[in-house]
Amino acid sequence: MSALLELRAVSRHFALPRRGFAPAPMLRAVQQVSLSVQAGEVVGLVGESGSGKSTLGRLALRLLTPSAGTVMFEGDDLATLSRSALRARRRAMQMVFQDPFASLNPRRSIGGAIAEVLALHGLPHGAAEVTVALRRVGLEAGDAVRRPRQFSGGQRQRIAIARALATQPRLLVADEPVSALDVSVQAGILALLQGLRAELGLAMLFISHDLRVVEAMADRIVVLYLGRVMESGPARAVFAQPRHPYTAALLAAAPGSHRPAMTLGGEIPSPADPPSGCVFRTRCPFALPACAAEVPLPRTVAPQHEMACIRDDLAL
Numbered sequence: 001m002s003a004l005l006e007l008r009a010v011s012r013h014f015a016l017p018r019r020g021f022a023p024a025p026m027l028r029a030v031q032q033v034s035l036s037v038q039a040g041e042v043v044g045l046v047g048e049s050g051s052g053k054s055t056l057g058r059l060a061l062r063l064l065t066p067s068a069g070t071v072m073f074e075g076d077d078l079a080t081l082s083r084s085a086l087r088a089r090r091r092a093m094q095m096v097f098q099d100p101f102a103s104l105n106p107r108r109s110i111g112g113a114i115a116e117v118l119a120l121h122g123l124p125h126g127a128a129e130v131t132v133a134l135r136r137v138g139l140e141a142g143d144a145v146r147r148p149r150q151f152s153g154g155q156r157q158r159i160a161i162a163r164a165l166a167t168q169p170r171l172l173v174a175d176e177p178v179s180a181l182d183v184s185v186q187a188g189i190l191a192l193l194q195g196l197r198a199e200l201g202l203a204m205l206f207i208s209h210d211l212r213v214v215e216a217m218a219d220r221i222v223v224l225y226l227g228r229v230m231e232s233g234p235a236r237a238v239f240a241q242p243r244h245p246y247t248a249a250l251l252a253a254a255p256g257s258h259r260p261a262m263t264l265g266g267e268i269p270s271p272a273d274p275p276s277g278c279v280f281r282t283r284c285p286f287a288l289p290a291c292a293a294e295v296p297l298p299r300t301v302a303p304q305h306e307m308a309c310i311r312d313d314l315a316l
């Protein structure tokens with residue numbers, strides 16, 4: 001059976017403003033990323049700011065076109081679908097963003113916002129359908145007439161989730177869905193997403209820079225650094241025994257971690273001028289001269305567990 005979502009060696013570059021007559025420099029936001037999400041599976045995408053998480057989420061839903069590589073959804077290459085076929089597929093893949101206020105029109109009632117999405121996809125969009133969508137996230141039928149500003153931040157994120165799920169998607173890309181919320185409110189939204197996942201068999205690409213949130217949500221995790229995958233594997237295995245030095249450093253830096261501290265050298269390089277070979281080598285305490293020569297290929301270290309580092313002698 002094919003995966004629900006599969007990215008094969010996907011890259012996305014952005015042209016930066018040119019200076020003088022030189023060719024426009026390229027910012028490499030995502031480079032050669034392969035990953036898959038199975039039906040009903042939650043894959044956590046982690047990495048520091050600027051590592052390419054949001055770009056990857058947008059590529060997965062074809063809100064952005066890849067510069068290279070292929071994005072497959074339910075066995076079809078999204079690049080080959082006609083406009084109408086792509087629109088039909090979009091029903092099955094939705095996105096939730098960090099800031100629900102920015103994605104909700106302040107002048108429109110929330111019932112109107114949900115009806116609008118249903119109508120866009122040619123689905124029944126009366127009061128009954130809107131009520132079903134609202135109840136699914138713990139809101140009431142009577143809330144439909146209210147405007148976004150009459151709700152708290154957590155409730156607004158519930159509304160954004162209700163709207164995303166109204167078309168009954170099979171894949172939800174959630175980009176930092178709780179990062180803008182107070183910790184006390186975060187737990188409620190995460191529990192809601194867990195419940196919806198069980199109830200609807202929903203698969204998620206769950207993007208977060210917060211490892212505790214990812215640990216609570218994900219079956220599998222993918223660790224990005226400077227647009228490249230450093231490690232991917234079952235969440236439990238990666239948290240218990242990270243295999244890539246960058247993953248070990250991320251886990252050690254997480255609040256409340258009991259892992260030995262790992263100091264990384266220097267700053268994150270610019271994605272407009274990434275290091276040769278392994279992009280992590282300029283900060284890696286274990287780098288060897290060979291790390292500058294070639295981009296390390298991902299290799300399997302345990303079942304379903306891959307990492308891209310040439311060293312296999314590290315006890316992390």
Ligand SMILES: Nc1ncnc2c1ncn2[C@@H]1O[C@H](COP(=O)(O)OP(=O)(O)OP(=O)(O)O)[C@@H](O)[C@H]1O
Binds near residue numbers: 048054
């Ligand atoms: N439209 C664009 N034009 C130019 N550069 C872009 C564009 N979108 C993203 N980038 C750059 O691509 C890189 C990856 O950005 P992205 O937003 O995907 O990172 P992120 O991991 O989501 O970061 P954050 O945690 O801050 O949300 C960054 O260097 C960013 O500046």
Ligand SMILES: [Mg+2]
Binds near residue numbers: 053054055175
């Ligand atoms: Mg982002």
